[in-house]
Amino acid sequence: MEEFIDILDEQGRPTGNKDLRKNIHLNGAWHKTLHIFLFKHSKNKKSFDMLFQLRSKNKDIFPLKLAVTVGGHISAGETTAEAFRESQEEIGLNLVPQDCSYLGQFKQIINYKDIIDKEIHETYIHEFKHNISILKPDPQEVAGLFWINYEHLENLKKEDFEVIYSNGIIFDCNSWEKVEQYFSLDDFDATAFEYYLNIGKIIKEKFL
DSSP: OOOEEEEEOTTSOEEEEEEEHHHHHHHTOEEEEEEEEEEEEOTTSSOEEEEEEEEOTTOSSSTTOEEOSEEEEOBTTOOHHHHTHHHHHHHSOOOOGGGSEEEEEEEEEEEETTEEEEEEEEEEEEEOOSOGGGOOOOTTTEEEEEEEEHHHHHHHHTTSOSSEEEEEEEEETTEEEEEEEEEOGGGBOGGGHHHHHHHHHHHHHHHO
16 A cells, blocks of 8 residues: 655645655655664764664665665654654664654755655654664665764765775675675765764764
């Protein structure tokens, strides 16, 4: 069954209308999504890593690109709290809003092929204190999960580095394997990189 999504105006107010997800993307209607960023402190507590999802090759927008840890559309009639199901569905982590810090709403417009995706993200952060091995991502949704240091992201933006180091897990031969990998700016969802830096800046101000 195809998903229906509530249509919003540019200020994020409900219009009272809804449409199928594919039509929302074709017509460029504003709609809400849920974003959850996981992060962890370094051992010396002076820096932190952000966990990025490597999107599945099956995605219709930015397949095999690095993006927010958990991201999904909020279905028609669904509350933000109910949309936290996305965390369990995508990465196998059961979260509720009380486990997270709410950062507010952020707008993003994505033009990709014939898709016009106008999203208003309800954005949360969660400090993850466990080993990444406890996560059980859905390989139909997620190709990998990678920890990337926030300072390295800043250096990548400044072009101080051409590539940055990461470690994480990737789905290979029907199982999740630990890997170390290097990524360039081209490996990220290009429309959202500034947004990721902004979220990292907020984490830095709140938790360091």
